[in-house]
Every structure is written in C-alpha cells, then in structure tokens.
Amino acid sequence: MPWHDVVQGEDIVTIAREYNIGNWELIWDHPENARLRAERDSPYVLAPDDRVFVPDYRGEVVVLQSGSRHSLVYAGPTQRHVRLALCDGRRNPFRETRYALTVGNETVEGSTDDAGALDVIVPVDASSADLTLFPRDGNDDLKYEWRLRLGYLDPISSVSGVKARLRNLGYHIGEVNDTADEELNNAVTLFRAQYSLPVSSEIDDDFRTQLRLAHGGS
C-alpha cells in the first residue's frame, strides 16, 4: 500500500488527494521518493508506471473541546491552475485575445494578457477542459479549439512526452504514444531546423533542452 503506481493523468497533488493527504509535499519530499525527484523535474509531470512512495499518514492531530461546535478546513488544494502562454507558430503571443475555457458545465471567458498568457483556476478534480481562442476581433467563425487533458503531460525524457510537447507547439503529431514514427521524425527535423540545431531527426540532449525552453514547464 505505501507504493503507488502512477496512471496517466496523475501527479503528486492528485495522488495526495487520493490518499487524503492535504500537504502533497509530505509525499514529494519523502526520502523514499528521492529517486523519483531526481528523475522527474516537477511533481506535476509524472509518467505512467512511475512508483511513488505514499507515507502512512493518519492526518493532523487536533484537540477539540467536547460540547462545542468546530469548523475544520481541508488543508489540501481544492483548486488548480491552468497556465498557458498562447502564441502563433512563430512565437508571437496572442496578446489580449478573447478565449473561453469550459470545465464541466462552467465556462470562464476572458482575454489573454499582454504576453498572450491565461491563468484560469479549475477544480482540483478536473481532468479535461475545452479551450477556444478567437484570434480575430469580430470574426468568431475563425477560432482555435483544444481539448486540454489536464495532468496528462508525460516527462520530456519519454517519447510520448516529446510528442506531446511538439503537438502543443503546433507540429503535426498524430497520436501521442511511445512510438517513434515518421511523423515524429519529421517534426523533430523541422523543430531542430527552426531552432538552429544541426538538422537531423535525433532526439538528443540539445533537442530536449531546446524543446523544454520552447514549450515551458518541465
């Protein structure tokens, strides 16, 4: 029971919530997870089949006076952020551009900031959100639509993590999986060319470093 096998869509926060541990750092910082921390840069990006040590946690001890009414507040996160920098294929930000983000039955409408960024709070258990961006004022027919699979980004060390990031950057990647296929080769070649790396389809350290810079996050 203390070892948890990660499945797609989980990160440390969702795992902590699953085990009713309010402070996810109790898991992430546990000495048993030192190797995991070394392999994964971020508690928010885990790979399927990663193993996470979950300490036996019996909760906080609170002393309450009998005969009185008390309010106890859950210490763990109840909300999470979706933070995106939206930009075109040449990395020009979509400045002050209208968007709509729908989670379940709730839709948040707003505009990106001067850097093309949006920061929307979603329920902690949200696993997907639909984002629509309207890049032209007065023309709602022209739009970009994405289904965001929240928590599904794999580590950049995996083929699926590379594919997902290239896909997020607009490259033509079909299915995001662990298969190194021709689509991936073509996208890697184009990415390397665009970022002035020696042209090849090789996924090496230089490529991963540049991809991490271009994509952001971990």
Place this chain on the structure above:
Amino acid sequence: MREVSVAYDGWQVLSPPQKGIIFVPQYDRNQLWVERVNEAGNHAEWIRRANWDGGESEATTFSEANLRMTRRNPHDARYFRDNAVLICQAHGWPRDCIIEIDNGAPNSHAEGDGADEASKRRQVIDALDAQSVTEPWSLVVFINHGWDTGIQMGFNIRSEPQAQRTREMLQLIAERSRTDLVLPIYGCDTAKGENGGEGHFADFVRDTLRDFGLANCRIDGHTVAGKAMECPHVRRFEGSGRGGEWIIDPGPEPLNPSDSFNAWKHALLERGADSLKLRYPLMSTAAIRAEVSRLL
C-alpha cells in the same frame, strides 16, 4: 477539436496546429508540347514550343486545325505535384490539401500558359471558398510557373482589373489564415526587380495580405527563372517593409557567388522528406542562414 496534454499549475506554451493548402497545376507546361494529329484525328507527332514566353501569345497554336493541345505533357514528370506530395510528407499533411488546378483547357484570352485564365481563377476561388474558416491556415503554397507580374494560376497585376481579381483571391486567403501566414511561391520571377522586388508580384501579395490584417505574414518568391523548388534566388517579404530581403544574398557577381550562396544552392538540390527546400519557408531567415553556414 485538437486534444493536447497539459500539466497542472506550471506555465507552458500552446500554439495552433500547422495547417496548409497547396495549389499546383495539373499539367506542367513549362516546355509546352502540342500534338499534331492526322486527318483521322490520330496522333502524328509532338511539337515542342521553342520558347515559353510567359504565355502572352499562346492562342495562335490552337487556331491550327491539325494541332491540338495535349492534355498531358508527354515529358511531364509531374514535377509540381510530386513536390507538393513531398511537402505533405514533410509536414504530415493529408494529400487532400493539394489542390490540382486543371490547366488543360485551351486559352482564348491570349494570356497565361495556355489554359483558360478565368477557369483557373475560378478553380482557385472555389477551392478557397470550400475550405473551412474555423481552423485557419498557417501555410499556403503555390507551386507553378510565375513571372514578375503574376502566377500561372491566373492571377496577375498587369492591369488594375487584374490586380483587383488578385486582391479578391488574397482576401479569401486572409480570411482563412493565421496572421503569421507563410506563403511561398515556388515559381519563377515573382520577386524580381529593383529595390527588393518592390511593386512586383510577391511584394504585392505581402502588401495586400498585410492590408487584410495578416500583420506577420511572410512571402517567399524567386528573382529569376529556374526550377521552381530548387531555385536559390529567393527574396523574403515580411512585416511592414518595402520590397524583400535576400534569404541568402547571391552577391554582386552572378558568375562568382559567395560560398554561402553556393552552399544554399546545393542544399536546395537535396531530395527527401527532410530536405531544406521543403522546410525553409517555415524557418526564420536566421535559422536558414545558420543551417547553411554549417554546410560551409
């Protein structure tokens, strides 16, 4: 709806998918061949036009009763379409993004490459109209013959009425494209001329698309006649400038170009889905020059 994987809480970039459309003529008429038929209407011989002149006086060929326009150039290697397919492969696009324009009809307008100009324009317009406006293009490609005032697809700027038709076509493109649209014209001469080709066809395309709101559009055009995909004399028209800039400057001596230009020229001759000729429109000038410099 495009599905993407996102991490919670951290900042990350999201960009729209690349989407493209490629226009090619069905028949390569660079070296126009006509067919002489006998009295029974059967094939007698192929006759090659000595000089293709941009198509200003094609019609006389067809007034002769015993000549007929070939529906297919017998020496046609399907050069344009083959390269369109390679572009699709390089970018992972479906083949249906290639729009083949039927340029096989004889022309009575004495203008263009022998096909009916209005027919070709109509086909391009219809293809543009038929495209969804919901997911805009990032890349619109023309692979065809060209000259400094127009392209084989029936659009030119030789007169104000012609320029207006071209504007109408570009407006349709603008309405369906991203503001950072890349539009390479793989064809002769569209960027020819003094002052960076100012006032010529590629410059006109950039200025018009910019006026229609594509502030960050990028047009690539050639300054000489040559193989459409492999020509190294490429000017790039971007932003709010006037005229275009060399991607790689051939230098003042055409017979003795720089080492960089020679390297660029040879790189464009490479074949395969990862070759530079297919990629460079999507690369910044700095990235192209960096790649060429590594070849020296």
